Amino acid sequence: MYELLYDIFGSEIIAMIIAACMPLFLFILPFALIAVLLERKVSAHMQDRLGPMRVGYHGILQTIADILKLIQKEDIVADTTDKKLFNMAPVLVFAGSYAVFAAIPFSGAFIGSAADVGIFFIIAVSSIVVAGILMAGWASNNKYSLLGAMRSAAQIISYEIPTALVVLSIVMLTGTLSLNTMSIQQTAYFWNWNLFGGAADGFVQLLLLPFTVVAFVIFYISSLAEVNRTPFDIPEAESELVAGYHTEYSGMKFAMFFLAEYANMFAVSAIAVAIFLGGYQSPLGYLGNTIGVEWLIPYEQLFWFTVKGVGLVLVQIWLRWTLPRLRVDQLMTVCWKYLIPYAFVNLIIIGLISLI
Amino acid sequence: MLTEFGKIFIFILLAVVFVPLIVYVAKFIRPARPTKEKLKIYECGENPEGSPWIKFNIRFYVIALIFLIFDVEVVLLFPWALTYQDFGFYGFMVGIIFLLILGLGMAYEWRKGDLEWERPKPIPPILDDEPPAENEELKEESLTI
Numbered sequence: 001m002y003e004l005l006y007d008i009f010g011s012e013i014i015a016m017i018i019a020a021c022m023p024l025f026l027f028i029l030p031f032a033l034i035a036v037l038l039e040r041k042v043s044a045h046m047q048d049r050l051g052p053m054r055v056g057y058h059g060i061l062q063t064i065a066d067i068l069k070l071i072q073k074e075d076i077v078a079d080t081t082d083k084k085l086f087n088m089a090p091v092l093v094f095a096g097s098y099a100v101f102a103a104i105p106f107s108g109a110f111i112g113s114a115a116d117v118g119i120f121f122i123i124a125v126s127s128i129v130v131a132g133i134l135m136a137g138w139a140s141n142n143k144y145s146l147l148g149a150m151r152s153a154a155q156i157i158s159y160e161i162p163t164a165l166v167v168l169s170i171v172m173l174t175g176t177l178s179l180n181t182m183s184i185q186q187t188a189y190f191w192n193w194n195l196f197g198g199a200a201d202g203f204v205q206l207l208l209l210p211f212t213v214v215a216f217v218i219f220y221i222s223s224l225a226e227v228n229r230t231p232f233d234i235p236e237a238e239s240e241l242v243a244g245y246h247t248e249y250s251g252m253k254f255a256m257f258f259l260a261e262y263a264n265m266f267a268v269s270a271i272a273v274a275i276f277l278g279g280y281q282s283p284l285g286y287l288g289n290t291i292g293v294e295w296l297i298p299y300e301q302l303f304w305f306t307v308k309g310v311g312l313v314l315v316q317i318w319l320r321w322t323l324p325r326l327r328v329d330q331l332m333t334v335c336w337k338y339l340i341p342y343a344f345v346n347l348i349i350i351g352l353i354s355l356i
Numbered sequence: 357m358l359t360e361f362g363k364i365f366i367f368i369l370l371a372v373v374f375v376p377l378i379v380y381v382a383k384f385i386r387p388a389r390p391t392k393e394k395l396k397i398y399e400c401g402e403n404p405e406g407s408p409w410i411k412f413n414i415r416f417y418v419i420a421l422i423f424l425i426f427d428v429e430v431v432l433l434f435p436w437a438l439t440y441q442d443f444g445f446y447g448f449m450v451g452i453i454f455l456l457i458l459g460l461g462m463a464y465e466w467r468k469g470d471l472e473w474e475r476p477k478p479i480p481p482i483l484d485d486e487p488p489a490e491n492e493e494l495k496e497e498s499l500t501i
Contacts, residue, residue: 012358013366020367024374071382079395080404091375098371102364112367115360120434125368142397143408154416157423164430172437247398252382256375329473332419336471340426344459348452355441355448 020112023101031310032262036063039317046321073251078141081248085139090249090256092132097260099125100267105180107280107301118178119167122271123160126226129264130156133235133245136257140248148244151328152228152235158335159225159232165343166219169350170275173198173208179271183279190283195276200354207353211346216276218343220312223268225335227261230320234328269312273305277312280305418470429458 005015037052037060044051052059077083100122102112115121130153137149173194174182185199186192192199195216197208225232228244236244246257273279280301288296326334397404433451440447465471 016358016363016366017370020363020370024370071385072387074387074389074394075379075382076390076394078397080397090379091372094375095368095371098374099364099368102367113360113363115364121364138409140397141408142404143399146408146412150412150416154419157427158419161423161426161430164427168430168433168437171434172440175438175441177434177438242398242400251386252379256378332471332473336422337466340462344455348455351437351440351448351451355445 020102022110023104023106023112024098027106028098028101028259028263028266031266032259033063033067035262035265035313036066038314039320042314042317043321046318067255070251070255073254075251075253076248078248080141082139082141085135086248087253089132089136089139090253090260092135093129094132094256094260094263096126096128096132097263097267099128100271101263103179104267104270105183105274105280106305107298108180108183109298110302111180114178114180116176116178118176118180118182119171119271119275120177122179123164123167126267127157127160129260136249137245140245142248144242144247145245148235148241148247151241152245155228155232155235155331156226158332159222159339162218162222162335162339162343163226165340165347166215166222167275169215169343169347170194170212172347172351173212173354179274179279183274183281186278187281189285190278193276193278193283195278204353204356207356208350211350211353212276214342214346215350216272218339218346219272219276222335222339223272224316224319225331227264227268227316229265229316231323231326232331233320233325234331265313265316266309269309269316270305272312273308277308415473422465422470425461426458429454 005018006012009015009018040062041051041059052062055061055065077086103115103118103121105111133149133152133156137145137147137152140146170182171177174185176182176185182194186194187199190196191205194212197205197212199205200208224230228235235241241247246254249257282300282304286297286300288294288300399405433454436447436451436454440451443450
């Protein structure tokens with residue numbers, strides 16, 4: 001994609017700026033538009049309600065109406081807030097979640113940056129979000145915000161460890177940090193996915209299979225916690241903390257927090273897809289190869305990546321309306337006493353097997 | 357020549373520019389009519405009572421410390437995970453010894469109770485007095501009626 005733009009514009013900087021805009025305008029904004037509506041509709045139908053019905057056919061224009069509303073909202077910054085930090089916080093939160101998209105391979109021809117450190121960069125840069133959330137909570141000068149921010153930070157940093165350990169075990173299996181290389185290794189059919197033991201030979205793959213499945217489950221649970229989704233949504237527990245760390249925000253700044261949240265939802269799903277579910281590879285072989293149309297393949301890859309990513313987001317929504325919220329002490333117990341020891345043992349076993 | 361990290365930098369730059377830009381553009385559309393009540397901190401409609409900028413619960417601090425140890429360890433393990441297969445079983449054991457020492461540290465924390473998130477334990481009031489005898493009489497009376 002970058003090469004193509006470079007050919008058109010002849011300038012590296014312009015080509016890269018446009019390439020960097022693409023995930024935002026082609027992916028995150030449309031995705032947020034659809035996902036907000038999807039969440040409301042899915043939740044409504046799960047609870048035997050109808051959800052938004054008035055704006056457009058079955059409420060399909062509801063999110064656009066919401067955005068129009070948010071643009072017209074007054075931007076209230078209370079007197080006693082720390083204004084500098086208050087205004088900087090949404091920038092940091094959004095930057096942290098958007099920078100992740102730089103290393104995600106959407107398709108073989110559409111990767112922001114092909115740096116070899118891929119997944120390591122993602123783990124590092126997504127920690128900026130924690131700083132942003134703490135800033136938002138502290139600067140708001142509001143008790144609910146501060147409590148929400150503290151809980152959120154404690155939760156995100158705690159669950160980063162099982163995530164990193166699981167990623168580490170997959171790195172040991174594949175021997176690469178680049179998400180693009182990982183996706184290429186999982187090519188051909190779906191039994192080559194890392195979820196099913198990777199692209200090893202028959203026997204080794206069979207040995208690996210139970211442990212990679214456990215790894216995926218641990219990764220998915222902790223990624224839910226990292227984006228503050230139910231059952232780990234205590235930072236935004238509406239019944240006790242109003243809206244958590246963004247209680248004091250209104251108008252476009254609130255919208256930015258909201259956008260960052262949905263960007264994060266897709267980002268963790270995309271990482272799970274790239275690591276475990278074969279990345280952008282088709283599970284059933286490519287149509288482009290069969291009928292001999294080469295240029296079709298990147299689009300097919302983009303299609304499969306989106307389908308898998310949105311599928312995982314749907315599972316997140318499904319879980320939200322199925323499971324009740326955990327208590328703080330339960331949340332910490334799950335992370336420190338279950339997930340981390342399991343991830344440790346899993347890491348050692350996967351490392352030992354992949355030596356064979 | 358733009359390196360791969362230069363591309364990442366442009367990504368971050370774009371995200372940093374995007375948010376203030378959107379907020380600034382919305383400035384031309386949105387109203388700005390602040391009143392005294394609007395500019396107060398939200399506290400369920402009451403006047404805010406006291407400052408939230410106080411000493412905070414120490415448990416969060418302990419969690420942050422433990423996280424720091426583990427995170428540094430994970431960062432150290434990434435280069436090992438990439439290359440250990442070149443050194444065979446020996447390379448594997450080097451990492452495992454490192455992991456075992458960490459596991460020992462975690463077992464210590466666990467035993468010491470730093471991983472426990474204390475819950476408020478409601479203490480039921482202890483009633484050491486016998487209920488007054490009058491009540492018994494009242495009861496009996498009411499029963500007779």
